[in-house]
Amino acid sequence: MSALDTRRFVARDRNWQPKGYTPDYKATIARSPSQALVSIPQSLSETTGPDFSHLKLGKYDNDLLLNFNHGGLPVGERVIMCGRVVDQYGKPVPHTLVEMWQANAGGRYRHKNDSYLAPLDPNFGGVGRTLTDADGYYYFRNIKPGPYPWRNGPNEWRPSHIHVSISGPSIATKLITQMYFEGDPLFSKCPIIRAIANPVAAETLIGRLDLSSNVPMDCLAYRFNIVLRGQRHTRFENQ
16 A cells, blocks of 8 residues: 555544434433534644654553452453454554553452442452554453443443553544453443444444464453544444
8 A cells, every 4th residue: 555545534434433412321411512523633743643662561561360469360251352453444553552441350440439339359450551563463361341230220231341542653543442242242232332323333342252362271362453543443432
């Protein structure tokens, strides 16, 4: 692909993203824009940086089984989350920062405002980070998070999910999304997921079971590929 091709404009598919106002997802009532959006030109710094190639990471930053160890391993199903970050043309995004955070196996976050009755795990912090390699690949070892109830309705539960933040080649391509697990019966019942009209778009949020990436006699692997920008970029939650 030529340099000219990589600069061409790709219009956003408005049917690919959920509407800002989706009453069944109650948080959008207050958060959706009340006026027309204004387009703001991007500065050079927003389209060319930051550069994470020299970021120093800890030995276990991408290993949630060990990065909050206080004398034992965390409780729960051990899993691998892996995949590839690419741009809208399928080209790899190398050496970019991928951050993730999640609830523990009981469905509770290590956060002062999380009062869910599930106990905290003394050996699980629930956060990790890594850099993609030269071909755009990333890898985390962690615990499968549990579902939890939320106050969107009288009896609604969030499916098991992992929050992911990807910086991409510049701050203008930063994406915050969530990975769900293949086969989760709560996926189609979640109001956040139902806000996405296009079922194909919703499925971009599913991490697929990848038996080829399993660690035998240890843990299953789920592959979650992420596309930045363009008509088929990985969908993100309503802002």
